Amino acid sequence: MPELPEVEITMRKLAPKILRRKIISFYSDWPRGLHSHYSLDKLSKDLRGRKILRLSRIGKVIFLHLSGQNSPRIAFHQRMSGRLLILDDSDFTVNAKHIRIKLGLSGSKILAFVDPRKFGIMWYGSSEHLDKYSYLQKLGPDALSLSKKYFYNALNNKRIGIKAFLLRQDILAGVGNIVADEVLWEAKINPQLKSNSLSINQKNSLFLAIKKVLKRSIALGGSSMRDWVHPDQDRGSYQDNWRAYGRAGKKCFRCGTILKRAIIAGRGTVFCVHCQK
Ligand SMILES: [Zn+2]
Missing domain, CATH: 1.10.8.50 (Helicase, Ruva Protein; domain 3)
Incomplete structure (x- = not known):
């Protein structure tokens, strides 16, 4: 399971590739790994058009801070076998195996959450909503x-x-x-x-x-x-x-x-x- 160092590396390497990009599409084939007060359709609609402003990390969780109303955040926990990859549109089909979540970004980039064993989690919502998930709410200091x-x-x-x-x-x-x-x-x-x-x-x-x-x-x-x-x-x-x-x-x-x-x-x-x- 990725621990703090692996999640820190993930964040550092993602930042230059995804910051200031706009989310243009959202796809998931594993709704059980999505934790949000929105349904899948609404979640997808709410994400579209928002920009990724900042990344942060607490413990093993990476947060993507988004622009727009309610300043929502996406949070990823890679758990047992998850990993976040940056793919170009063109090499997407080659690497498509086990992709559970796919964020289409401006500039023909894809942020893919690949998770063969399906234990990974993505949370989405405003700070107020995220605080309702006890794992996030109880997270100790990094x-x-x-x-x-x-x-x-x-x-x-x-x-x-x-x-x-x-x-x-x-x-x-x-x-x-x-x-x-x-x-x-x-x-x-x-x-x-x-x-x-x-x-x-x-x-x-x-x-x-x-x-x-x-x-x-x-x-x-x-x-x-x-x-x-x-x-x-x-x-x-x-x-x-x-x-x-x-x-x-x-x-x-x-x-x-x-x-x-x-x-x-x-x-x-x-x-x-x-x-x-
Ligand atoms: Zn010894």
Whole structure:
């Protein structure tokens, strides 16, 4: 599943291709993935003629801010297998497989939401409407712009396993299973510890590790596994630089101990029993 780094890359690469373009058509063959107070027909009509003014991101959600009445936004969550691609009208038929949503844009461009497994979501509406969707309304501060004060308070107040804590999108938005395992390895913290039991040094290490891992992954273009590619169909290379995720049974890069895999917070978790205390 694309996590914060992959969604950040998606946003950065989409921006120069779609900003200031006008929406001229809308198509979807998967209405169940559309969350809006409008019917499909009305949604399509309401979108037409609006310009894409700005892009923003919170956690794993990308927002397209549109012009016109009510300043509505489109929000995309790529979930398991979704990806956003920019296509030219001319190469559209070649790449048409698994396209769930298609926004025809001025200048003969198409913004396509490709999603083989159909778990992805598109929301549409004004801020007032979007606030009615609990996932969006509860979304915590973005993990990349997290303040130390907020983070320390949340650690003290939640009293849950640290792995579960990192994955909770309402506490901090954007961390998924890859980033969580990498962050805990980087901070030398055992994923089974309770969030409120961390020492002040561990809290500080964890805070720094979140920023470090996210920035490193973004710099390497994110992790391209199975389905996920950039909007221009490039691939990331963070998967070649993982220290913990996907490395069960291999040697820890720090101490040489064989990394262990366990189910923690309901997710496969890889960690070093020797150096993650
Ligand atoms: Zn180790």
